[in-house]
Amino acid sequence: MYLGFDTSNYTTSVALFDGSNVIMQKKLLEVKQGERGLRQSDAVFQHTVNMPKLIDNIKNSSKNLKAVAVSNKPRNIDGSYMPCFLVGENTATAVSAFNNLPIYKTSHQVGHILAALYSVGRLDLINKPFIAFHVSGGTTEALMVTPNEEQIIKAELIAESTDLKAGQAVDRTGVMLGLKFPCGPEIDKLAQKSNKIFKIKPSINGLNCSLSGVENKVKKMIESGEEKNDIAKFVISYIAASLDKMTENIIKKYGKLPLVFAGGVMSNTIINNQISKKYDALFAEPQYSCDNAAGIAIYAYLKSKQL
Secondary structure: OEEEEEEOOOEEEEEEEOOOOEEEEEEEOOOOOOOOOOOHHHHHHHHHHHHHHHHHHHHHHOOOOOEEEEEEEOOOOOOOOOOOHHHHHHHHHHHHHHHOOOEEEEEHHHHHHHHHHHHOOOHHHHHOOEEEEEEOOOOEEEEEEEEEOOOEEEEEEEEEEOOOOHHHHHHHHHHHOOOOOOOHHHHHHHHHOOOOOOOOOOEEEOOEEEOHHHHHHHHHHHHOOOOHHHHHHHHHHHHHHHHHHHHHHHHHHHOOOOEEEEOHHHHOHHHHHHHHHHHOOEEOOHHHHOOOOHHHHHHHHHHHHOO
16 A cells, blocks of 8 residues: 645645555545635644544555655745645654655645546556646646656646636635635536526637636626626636637647646536547546545555656
8 A cells, every 4th residue: 555645725635545546535624604715824723633533534444555655845846835735744754754664755736647647547648748737726737747757757837827827716706606615616516507608718828828807707797796607607618718728729839649637627517528528638537636645645656666
């Protein structure tokens, strides 16, 4: 068994991987009604409270541990840091030291990509170049992913949202509509009830997109009394159109490489339906799209296999 820890800004997660199957425990952090997020100090506190309970839930499956891995930063780039990842790093370090196990450290982003590849049965892609979209509350990025001996995979930024991130647009809309944060699943349900068709002209500059206009448009729609279902559909339609155009432009520049979509926003049904068939793209199952430690446990396995 290979053990992984991930303590992102909104989910505490622990996972085991045996080379074939994932066993996972995770818990969403609590955000007060009407608020749009958590301070880092509050996230650290909740992770600290959650972690022992999750470990207790998974301990009976953790026989014959071979290695431990943890996400200790958002991305594998200089200066990438968030205090919430210290909880996972400290826990992993303690487990490693107490059990005399090797410990491997990677990024939350790499974990997302590996979890997505596992979900769609394509871990073989770590051996060749592919394009990965990581779309979540704090990230809307397209990445050129290539094999890397030290990092397993190296993810280099090639396109992004230059302002508001897709997950922020979803969550801010949801909070304005009175939904509980994080709002993705409820926005998805509302949007699917809408029959309205929006003609979206996304704001694209080269390979990058801009999503800052979404929030202002939503405010105007709410003020004019438009239905919640239609407002939710508009936000999702705008994000889908933006990702669609980014994908089209990336293919023009880099050629037709395998496309993998990861991150919490990518569990949205409408976005998946619009993009997956058009580009023959791979979308992770929802439990592996949202924040999780599965990819981190898989990272421990892959690093151990290098020895």
